[in-house]
Amino acid sequence: MENAMRKAKWYGQFADRVISEDSGLYFLDLPLRDPRQPGLFIRRAADGHEMTDEEMIEHYARLVESLGGRSVACYLDGYAVCRDGKVYGYMEDARQQRQAASFLMLAKPHPGRHPGWPLDSLSADLQGRYWMDFSGDERMPEMELRQAAKEKLLAFLYDKLGIE
8 A cells, every 4th residue: 555655646747636556575484584575576587587477487487485385375455545645555455365365376377477467377266277268257166255345445436536
């Protein structure tokens, strides 16, 4: 949420209303402070360079392999609104986010690719079905849990943006 708030504050210099978001990727099989946790630096390699899509797939496949070939992961999302120079942050409780947004990462990449979204090739629902295999109108089983979080986020956005 802190990064989202920084972004909103900066862009708020140029607009009356701004919405920003930032996400971090976390593996639930690793301690939060483990140096292998990607956190906010999902695309940044240990040497500091920005990984290509294929480098990311290779890097995370190796990490997941070291964790037994599959690992439960989640993105923790923080949001912010800047309205008339005032910044408001929102982040659902991390435990609730983990419950609603957990998914599997698998060591064996799916052959399909979504350019710009490389980790889709390693990500699966909790039953092990690759995200790449879901059609556009098909819903993953976990989507029902995410609906309640979405409604809370929308309430925050409407309130802080002054939308009735």
